[in-house]
Amino acid sequence: MPEYQTHPYDVLIIGAGGAGLRAAVEAAASGVKVGVVCKSLLGKAHTVMAEGGVAAALGNVDDRDNWKVHFSDTMRGGQYLNNWRMAELHAQEAPARVRELEAWGALFDRTTDGKILQRNFGGHRYPRLAHVGDRTGLEMIRTLQDHGIHSGMDVHMECTVLSLVMDSGRVAGAFGYDREKGHFILWPAKAVVLATGGIGRAFKVTSNSWEYTGDGHSLAYRAGAELLDMEFVQFHPTGMVWPMSVRGILVTEGVRGEGGVLRNSEGKRFMFDDIPDLYKAQTADSEEEGWRYTQGDKNARRPPELLTRDHVARCINREVKAGRGSPHGGVFLDIAWIKQHIPKAADHIKRKLPSMYHQFKQLADIDITAVPMEVGPTTHYMMGGVRVDGDTQMSTVPGLFAAGEVAAGLHGANRLGGNSLSDLLVFGKRAGEFAAKFANENPAGAIDDAQIQDTAKxxxxxxxxxxxxxxxxxxxxxxxxxxxxxxxxxxxxxxxxxxxxxxxxxxxxxxxxxxxxxxxxxxxxxxxxxxxxxxxxxxxxxxxxxxxxxxxxxxxxxxxxxxxxxxxxxxxxxxxxxxxxxxxxxxxxxxxxxxxxxxxxxxx
Amino acid sequence: MSNQAMFRIWRGDSSGGALQDYKTPVDEGMVVLDAIHRIQAEQAPDLAVRWNCKAGKCGSCSAEINGMPRLMCMTRLNQLNLDMPVIVEPMHAFPLIRDLVTDVSWNFEVKKTIKPFKPRSPDAADGTWRMQQEDVDRVQEFRKCIECFLCQDVCHVLREHHKHDEFIGPRYFVYAAALEMHPLDVEDRVKDLKDKHNLGYCNITTCCRQVCPESITITENAIIPLKERVVDQFFDPLKRFFRIL
Incomplete structure (x- = not known):
């Protein structure tokens, strides 16, 4: 009989990216005993990879923005398959969640009047993404981590959950192992929050690390929960394509937000050739208008490079298949060209996109301030996941909650860039709040040793x-x-x-x-x-x-x-x-x- | 570059171990972590290595490559002499778990001993603050830290003298500096830095700054200004005089 240790909690959170940590902070604040289990070390989850920013209608850069515009942008981006209640709550609550991070020590880039700066991103009508250069995710996870460690949660680092322990249809805890020793651990819990992120490792070219093997999706499915919209896998249009060993690593949409353009091997900006009807009225007619948009001209419309990710990825795919791709099977993403418009463009690019500069310089020997990048689509994000109640984030299994990428609904058929970081803040908080409430209102479930022994065996x-x-x-x-x-x-x-x-x-x-x-x-x-x-x-x-x-x-x-x-x-x-x-x-x-x-x- | 290269990798655990040789094909653009993964998939499935993002953003794959503390994911093979075996060892300043994986949990405990962020009252009625970009720049440099702990690994106070119980190391001086220089923070950590965290042990050899994969100017921008604050608060003769009065 395999042995195991036992660590009981009121609320157990599986995953310590943005959603898991935000849920943990919220649950701990309500006074319940909170445990966090994460597959890696604390602060290494994929939230650190998020680059462009967090979408919230703060209206700091363009005061025409408000939650209604954000809501309708999210619904349009998702082709109206979204859970509209989640899209509503998300747009309404994201500004407060972002401001809260500032109160916990986050340092976003600033406007000239000292407020949080916001940038343009695909599918967002106004500049909406609060950001820190191109390392917004790192700033967010570090803020949540540094705030969280003083809020009383226990963190079980480098532990993986193998199964949820069930008691007549409701969740009673989780069972797994620690990587260091390979010992089994039982975490009995009154409520469990899944915050395990995505599924990228099911595909060969992906921006995701080894951790993203669909654990939460699969755990929920096996526990009897419903999964929703599983066909919608987001292929981010711009991943690195060369060298082979870095194929798939993300190139932030922020490059296009700052004026970067896509060209094929003929030097043509092919994105102007195919603009969907749904977006015609909002898209620039000329290259000149597109440039003005990226530089903050409120009367200009966005360039077609900033159309939604699904569309841009397909256009790139089409160019490559038609033989108009770059030498290594992608297309060209050019930010260096802005030197035609901006004095000291190299310094400007390094300041706005420091990680991208660093990433290409170190991994591909390419100076993005001088030459174009080669990019192509990469498996990036899972819109589909555990079906949850929009208000509480509880799945169809009592006591089992889900937040962030593992949950489905907010993004519909396609997620807008920047809506993931805001998703995990808004719904991480809600999941933590309602999981704690569930734990307060329900007794602990019974632990069935046979299930545990079966998993261990x-x-x-x-x-x-x-x-x-x-x-x-x-x-x-x-x-x-x-x-x-x-x-x-x-x-x-x-x-x-x-x-x-x-x-x-x-x-x-x-x-x-x-x-x-x-x-x-x-x-x-x-x-x-x-x-x-x-x-x-x-x-x-x-x-x-x-x-x-x-x-x-x-x-x-x-x-x-x-x-x-x-x-x-x-x-x-x-x-x-x-x-x-x-x-x-x-x-x-x-x-x-x-x-x-x-x-x-x-x-x- | 498509040919074979030799990797001499540390295999073992806290009870002992040895360097073992693995020959593997290498292609253009590969980094050390790619070679480790190839060896793991084809020759040594139980080889222990810690990694995540593979893009220099998470700071998980810290190791010592030919004796230099580096991220395996950001060390390209064409920067190394492949005529010689590439030696890959775990970080030396932390207890070994297995193969290339060390127990870095001490770092997470140390962070808890530093007083957390405490903001001044909001500047505006809506509960928000106003900060200028130039006031934020300095702290943003420190907040680039990916917590790879390579600076801790190379710091002789930890690596050679094992002062883990008395000294928090460069990573946490950078962390403390980020808090102390945060435009909104009102907490005072200077006494702790002097008495509890023993900032004085650092004799500014700049080893930490030289290995930082994020190029944070650890010594000059974080540690020396903190040392100046300690001097200012505790050793300024004029202030001392006034204190006596």
């Missing part, structure tokens, strides 16, 4: 098979190739059917994974244990993408290239069926509340 099996078993890294690589090739930016029925067969084959191999060595900090073992989650969410993405027979937002079907009026009113739910099979359902969206519908009309 399965976890240790790779050691029994030893090095003779399947290599877990190879299974992961094959899955990544499969998803990249067959369920990527452009999707097709026949390819996705094939992808399902590949996933089924890999599932059989994953249960035969073997590993050498012992339990202490064994990366191979960790990789073997992550496989189940990766395979589960890969299947969910593929099945949902197959069902949605239309192209909308992040989902582009070559066999159904148009939007469908019917699918405009439907979400897709993925859940575990009674006999363990994956059930995929088409479900009508809830009609938008009248006053909100009016706002959408007003800011069309």
């Amino acid at each position: 399965t976890a240790l099996e790779p050691f029994d098979r030893g090095p003779a078993g399947e290599n877990p890294y190879q299974i992961q690589y094959e899955l990544q190739d499969n998803m990249q090739e067959l369920v990527g930016i452009v999707r097709l029925e026949s390819e996705m059917q094939l992808a399902l067969e590949v996933v089924a084959g890999l599932k059989k191999r994953a249960v035969r994974a073997g590993i050498a060595g012992h339990r202490q900090y064994n990366n191979g073992w960790h990789t073997a244990m992550d496989l189940e989650n990766l395979l589960t969410i890969s299947e969910a993405i593929t099945r949902a993408a197959l069902m949605r027979k239309e192209s909308r937002g992040a989902q582009f079907r070559d066999d159904y290239p148009e939007k469908s009026a019917d699918w405009a009113k439907h979400n897709i739910i993925v859940r575990k069926g009674d006999t363990g099979e994956m059930v995929v359902e088409k479900r009508p969206t809830t009609p938008v509340r009248d006053d909100l519908q009016q706002i959408i009309g007003e800011f069309k």
Whole structure:
């Protein structure tokens, strides 16, 4: 019988990125006992990678901005499949959440009158992103971390959750292991908040690190929760494409916000060729108007480079496929050209985009103040996830909450840049608040030792098979190739059917994974244990993408290239069926509340 | 550059270990962390390495490469002499867990001993503050820190003299400086820096500044100004005179 330690909490938070830490701060403030479990060291979660900024209608740079405009921008970006209640709360509460960070020590860049500076970003009508150069995520996670460590939460660093412990349909805690020793740990909890981030590691070219294996999505699914919109995976238009070893690393949209332009091998700004009807009225007619917009001219409209991410990614994909790409299979992103307009442009670029300058200089030997970058799409963000109640963030499983990327609803079919950092603040806070409330109003669930022993036994099996078993890294690589090739930016029925067969084959191999060595900090073992989650969410993405027979937002079907009026009113739910099979359902969206519908009309 | 290179990697745990040789193919543009991953996937699945973002932003993959404290993800192979084996070892200033992974938890405990941010009352009726960019610039440099702890690794007070119980190290002087120089902060940490954190142990050899992957001017911009504050508050003869009066 495998042994385990026990650490009970009122509220257990899984994940210590922005959403997890904000939830922890909120729950701890209400007086309950809070534990945070994170896969890495504290402060290393992917929030640190967020570059461009946090979207909040502060109106510091353009006083025409307010929550209604932000709300309607978010809905338009999401192609109206969003959970409108979440979009409403998000737009209303983001300004307060950003100001609160300043009270906790965050230092955003300033306007000339000393307020928080805001920058332009794709899909946002006005300059809306509070930022710190291009390292906004680092500033946010450090602020939350440094504030959080004095608020009384316990942090279990480098621990991974393997399963949620259930008590007759409600959550009773979580069970997992610590990386350092490989020991098992039980965290009994009255309420659990999933804040595990995304699924990027299911794809080969991704901006995500090893951690993002869809753990929260898969844990929730296995616990019986409903997943929503799993077909919508965001491919960020600009990742690095060269050298090979850095392929996928993010190049912030802030480059385009500061005036960077996309060109093909013929030197043409191809984004002017294809502007969707939904955005025609808001997009610049000329290069000159686009430039004025990036420099703060309130009468100018945004350049087409700042259209939504799904659209820009597809346009880049099209240029490359048409043979008009850059030498390493991307297109050119040029910020150096602004020297035509700005004196001392090199210094200006280094000040506005310091991490990008550093990243290209160090990893690719390229000086972005002098020459264009080569960029191409990279798997970046999961719009789909755990279906939650917009107000409380509770999933369909009592006591199980989700916030940030692992939760679904706010972004609909496509997320606007900057809306993720604000998402995790607004809904991290709400999840923490309502999880604490749930913990105060409900007794602890019963812990079923059989479930725990079952999980522990399965976890240790790779050691029994030893090095003779399947290599877990190879299974992961094959899955990544499969998803990249067959369920990527452009999707097709026949390819996705094939992808399902590949996933089924890999599932059989994953249960035969073997590993050498012992339990202490064994990366191979960790990789073997992550496989189940990766395979589960890969299947969910593929099945949902197959069902949605239309192209909308992040989902582009070559066999159904148009939007469908019917699918405009439907979400897709993925859940575990009674006999363990994956059930995929088409479900009508809830009609938008009248006053909100009016706002959408007003800011069309 | 597509050929073989030799990596001499530390394998072992707190009870002991040795450097082991691994030969692996290398391609153009690869960094040390890529080579480690390739070795892990093909030859040594249980090789322990800590990493996350692979873009120099999270500070997880700190190690000593050919004796120099560096981030593995930002060390390109074409900067190294591949005719010789590339030696990759864990950081020396912290207890070893396994292979390239060290126990850096001491750093997280140290941070808690520094008094947290305490802002002045808001400047505006809506609860917000006003700050000028030039007042923020200086602190923003310190807040670039990615907590890779390479500065702690190279600091001789920690590395050679093991003063972990008395001395907080360059990372936390940068942290304290960021708080002390924050335009809104009203807390006083100078006495703690002198008595509790032993800022005086630092003899400004600038080793920390030289290894900082974020190029934070640790010694000149953080540590020396803090030392000046200590002198100002506790050793200024004129102030001392007035205190006696």
